[in-house]
Amino acid sequence: MAERILRLPSVIDRTGLSRSSIYLRISEGSFPAAIPLGPRCVGWVESEIDSWIETQIQERYSESVVRGAE
Numbered sequence: 001m002a003e004r005i006l007r008l009p010s011v012i013d014r015t016g017l018s019r020s021s022i023y024l025r026i027s028e029g030s031f032p033a034a035i036p037l038g039p040r041c042v043g044w045v046e047s048e049i050d051s052w053i054e055t056q057i058q059e060r061y062s063e064s065v066v067r068g069a070e
Contacts, residue, residue: 005035005043014049 006014011022017031025031032052034042 004046005037006046006049007043011044011049015053 008019008022011017012019015022017025022031026033032044032048034044037043
């Protein structure tokens with residue numbers, strides 16, 4: 001199956017993060033990096049964004065389990 005490339009508005013819509021939050025997290029290494037599509041154009045690999053979202057969900061469940069054990 002071919003990978004889809006998402007542009008920034010789609011990434012913002014799917015993650016709920018602002019543009020500045022996305023770029024801050026990229027610089028921190030906690031968000032998938034954009035790939036260049038042209039001289040002034042970038043995009044994100046859809047499966048990487050989906051994986052990031054899934055990781056956020058799993059971390060939330062892991063934290064709630066730890067809190068419940070205290």
